[in-house]
Amino acid sequence: MKKYILGIESSCDDTSAAVLENNKVLANIIAGQDVHKRYGGVVPELASRAHQQNIIPVVDAALKTAGIEKSQLSAVAFTRGPGLLGSLLVGTSFAKAFTLGLNIPLIEVDHLKAHILSHFIQNTEGNKKLPSLPFLCLTVSGGHTQIVLVKSPHEMEIIGKTIDDAAGEAFDKAAKIMGLPYPGGPIIDKLAKEGDANKFIFPKPRIKELDFSFSGLKTSFLYFVRDRLKENPDFIDQNKNDLAASIQKTIVEILMEKLAKAVKITGVYDVAIAGGVSANSLVRSRLAEEGKKRGWNVFIPDFQFTTDNAAMIAIVGYYKYLANDFAGQDVVPYARSLSKA
Ligand code: KG4
Ligand code: ZN
Numbered sequence: 001m002k003k004y005i006l007g008i009e010s011s012c013d014d015t016s017a018a019v020l021e022n023n024k025v026l027a028n029i030i031a032g033q034d035v036h037k038r039y040g041g042v043v044p045e046l047a048s049r050a051h052q053q054n055i056i057p058v059v060d061a062a063l064k065t066a067g068i069e070k071s072q073l074s075a076v077a078f079t080r081g082p083g084l085l086g087s088l089l090v091g092t093s094f095a096k097a098f099t100l101g102l103n104i105p106l107i108e109v110d111h112l113k114a115h116i117l118s119h120f121i122q123n124t125e126g127n128k129k130l131p132s133l134p135f136l137c138l139t140v141s142g143g144h145t146q147i148v149l150v151k152s153p154h155e156m157e158i159i160g161k162t163i164d165d166a167a168g169e170a171f172d173k174a175a176k177i178m179g180l181p182y183p184g185g186p187i188i189d190k191l192a193k194e195g196d197a198n199k200f201i202f203p204k205p206r207i208k209e210l211d212f213s214f215s216g217l218k219t220s221f222l223y224f225v226r227d228r229l230k231e232n233p234d235f236i237d238q239n240k241n242d243l244a245a246s247i248q249k250t251i252v253e254i255l256m257e258k259l260a261k262a263v264k265i266t267g268v269y270d271v272a273i274a275g276g277v278s279a280n281s282l283v284r285s286r287l288a289e290e291g292k293k294r295g296w297n298v299f300i301p302d303f304q305f306t307t308d309n310a311a312m313i314a315i316v317g318y319y320k321y322l323a324n325d326f327a328g329q330d331v332v333p334y335a336r337s338l339s340k341a
Helices: 034-039 044-066 085-102 111-120 167-177 185-192 215-231 235-266 281-294 311-322
Strands: 004-009 015-021 024-031 075-081 106-110 135-140 145-152 155-161 270-274 297-299
Touching: 004 044, 004 085, 004 311, 015 044, 015 311, 024 044, 024 311, 034 044, 044 085, 075 085, 075 111, 075 311, 085 106, 106 111, 106 311, 111 135, 111 145, 111 270, 111 311, 135 235, 145 235, 155 235, 167 185, 167 215, 167 235, 185 235, 185 281, 215 235, 235 281, 270 281, 281 297
Parallel strands: 004 075, 075 106, 135 270, 270 297
Antiparallel strands: 004 015, 015 024, 135 145, 145 155
């Protein structure tokens, strides 16, 4: 029996709507928000206003692309949190009203779980190899850095996390120090392709077990650049590519070392990456390399499912639909992660 799930994502600065037919994507529409670029980060109030403007056209485009009528929808899944409350409220209110109008179930989805379960989205041909359970997932985004042991679509355990900044934040802050616009991660990735990753050495933190820390790295990058600028005001311009390549290599090595440790501790060899930073070309190539070297089965998401998107919300919606796990109209968004993944 075909089920059509509409997914809604509005946790940060992307308004997205997707339609899934069971576990396959029929449409995944994402409207970004350029309005934040000149502020060097997401401005919450501007983000919620842009979501208000975008949500109806985005949902409309998703239904049209999918080629289905709203009356064919089986349920609507929306991001409940974590994220910016004002932004989440737009998606939450829309999903509530839409399900009420259509008299279909409402499903609440955790954004971080959704990044992870995006690996269960099947391709159109139906021949994509999906991770087997349990698997490990390194979730690296602008707000989170976690290693999660995924026992089932409904049961996950966070076995490592950042004690300060997220990996995406480390990319974005390094970019800001270099005078690059927000979000800096993709720009660093691009510049690094032309740079020498061994030109500058930055210290890696010593953090216990599977936890991460990136704030010390950011500070040492800041002081390093500031000191060099005193001697040479053109230092950044002249060394942009090498700076980008060197900081990127340091961040990615920190991630890979912890992931290797997680495999050793858990004995789980199915290893996935998810979240915005999993779009990074070095993260992707290094994971593939480590997999080959160490005998891991690696799962690298399609680009369209790395940064925030509603298809990942809809796939969680599909699993919850099968489990009859529905939300009431009294459900409210949450800004911070609930204790479990
Ligand atoms: O998952 P996401 O879209 O939003 C959050 O839930 O945070 O992740 C956004 C983060 C930003 O920090 C952005 O700079 C980073 O992902 N990012 C990248 C790349 N593409 C996005 N970082 C490094 N390299 C990339 N190619
Ligand atoms: Zn995200």
